[in-house]
Amino acid sequence: MKVLHMPIAMLSRCRGHVGRFGKLLRLGAVRHLAVKALPSFDPDNGQVIFANQSTWQLTFSWLLLSLCRHRILVDLGSKILGQSWICREPQRLTSRALLASVRSTAFAHFCGGETLQDCVGRGKHLSSAGVRCIVDWGVEESSEPAAWETNMLRKVETLQRAKEVLGLSAAFMPIKLTSILSPALLERWTAVVQDGSQPPEDWHLEEEVAAALQRLRRICEAAKDAAIPLLLDAEQSGRQPAVHLLARQLQREFNTEEPIVYDTVQMYLKASPQRLDQALHYAGQHGYIYAVKLVRGAYIEQERPFGTIFDTKEDTDAAFETAAEKILQAIVTKRPSAALMLATHNRSSLFNAVQMMEKLGLARNDQRVHFAQILGMVDNLTYALGLAGYNASKLLVFGQIHEVLPWLLRRTRENRDAFGAQAHELPVLRNEIRRRLLGRLGRVPR
Numbered sequence: 001m002k003v004l005h006m007p008i009a010m011l012s013r014c015r016g017h018v019g020r021f022g023k024l025l026r027l028g029a030v031r032h033l034a035v036k037a038l039p040s041f042d043p044d045n046g047q048v049i050f051a052n053q054s055t056w057q058l059t060f061s062w063l064l065l066s067l068c069r070h071r072i073l074v075d076l077g078s079k080i081l082g083q084s085w086i087c088r089e090p091q092r093l094t095s096r097a098l099l100a101s102v103r104s105t106a107f108a109h110f111c112g113g114e115t116l117q118d119c120v121g122r123g124k125h126l127s128s129a130g131v132r133c134i135v136d137w138g139v140e141e142s143s144e145p146a147a148w149e150t151n152m153l154r155k156v157e158t159l160q161r162a163k164e165v166l167g168l169s170a171a172f173m174p175i176k177l178t179s180i181l182s183p184a185l186l187e188r189w190t191a192v193v194q195d196g197s198q199p200p201e202d203w204h205l206e207e208e209v210a211a212a213l214q215r216l217r218r219i220c221e222a223a224k225d226a227a228i229p230l231l232l233d234a235e236q237s238g239r240q241p242a243v244h245l246l247a248r249q250l251q252r253e254f255n256t257e258e259p260i261v262y263d264t265v266q267m268y269l270k271a272s273p274q275r276l277d278q279a280l281h282y283a284g285q286h287g288y289i290y291a292v293k294l295v296r297g298a299y300i301e302q303e304r305p306f307g308t309i310f311d312t313k314e315d316t317d318a319a320f321e322t323a324a325e326k327i328l329q330a331i332v333t334k335r336p337s338a339a340l341m342l343a344t345h346n347r348s349s350l351f352n353a354v355q356m357m358e359k360l361g362l363a364r365n366d367q368r369v370h371f372a373q374i375l376g377m378v379d380n381l382t383y384a385l386g387l388a389g390y391n392a393s394k395l396l397v398f399g400q401i402h403e404v405l406p407w408l409l410r411r412t413r414e415n416r417d418a419f420g421a422q423a424h425e426l427p428v429l430r431n432e433i434r435r436r437l438l439g440r441l442g443r444v445p446r
């Protein structure tokens, strides 16, 4: 099985979403060989999934993730580390001591490292399970024009360097638009564009928008050259309609032959099902590939007072599943096609998607369907997807520790929810540690 698995995993990682291999796979020429040779998606088989990880690594992960579930601990830690002077003055003695404690714990677990080069080792390790990388230089939003230009140049450089140092392991690269353009611009256009109505014809010619689009086009060109598609991050709902507008413009320009730009749709928003239909329709009308990253949404605490999100988690879950199904169907039926990235840590969503792919006759490594999770979260799910031949990636945020601290704090807060997706996966880690320890004592675990 392993021998047959190798070439398939390599094929699945081949570049060019509509390259020769991509076309072959889509046509199903090697699909039957691939499916027969690969194991099924089995995220509970810790022995196989974690075969490449030492018991110490597993224990460290389990301890850290278990600690993250204690609300009081996480809230206290966030309060201390959230002090702005830590990031502003990282050289201060107290800052250094605090940052050092984060470096050896949460940073080591959830981040790729301080530099892109640091991510290479992680990338190699992940690729042994058929998992690729989404490298992200952890930069936060800025209202400074000089910073947008610098951030754009650094993004272009990161794309080029990612291609050099990670090679085929580099799957995608995210962009946080508010690091490249004015957050106020997004807010202004969001206020102008009412849900469902068309923006003025010449909206993209407005001076500030045109300048922002120029910066974004430079990044898109670099992404195209490096064959590393871009994922536009979704923001708060007071900005998101403008992000969709920019995404639509870039997709029209760059997604004519292959998906270079992925928009993000947050399915916790009541407006999203309708927006998704409109986006699919618009792409069909204008003849480009609608590429979308589906997420549930990360800004629940900020959104709740505005009444923009669904009333219950179940409603969000239902909207997410319906949307995933709709895009998978569009991939099969629409011309030009669509492309989907399911960015979720939710086990049921992943099971539903892989079943739907099978039902629709989509090959596991079809280049139009991808899955992604954050490094250090639900590793059993990502590795199981990769080992089963699906296009699975991990998000690797990298940067100086004081630069990525705000991102890290958000991740730890997300993990503290005992009912969150990560909590469901902890037993798989614990059982594998137990199995190994008992094995060393010569006992067979029950």
Ligand SMILES: Cc1cc2nc3c(=O)[nH]c(=O)nc-3n(C[C@H](O)[C@H](O)[C@H](O)COP(=O)(O)OP(=O)(O)OC[C@H]3O[C@@H](n4cnc5c(N)ncnc54)[C@H](O)[C@@H]3O)c2cc1C
Pocket (backbone or CB within 6 Å): 232, 233, 234, 235, 264, 266, 268, 295, 296, 297, 298, 299, 300, 309, 310, 311, 312, 313, 314, 316, 343, 344, 345, 346, 372, 373, 374, 395, 419, 420, 421, 422
């Ligand atoms: C690779 C990657 C990229 C991402 N990019 C983005 C991005 O660009 N923008 C963004 O906003 N998020 C992004 N996220 C985060 C994502 O939106 C979710 O916050 C996170 O993944 C948790 O959702 P889940 O589907 O993994 O798991 P689950 O645990 O199944 O879902 C938790 C989510 O359900 C929703 N939810 C929880 N309770 C309720 C409730 N009472 N009512 C309604 N909804 C509820 C919330 O969205 C919450 O985050 C990304 C995640 C990944 C893995």
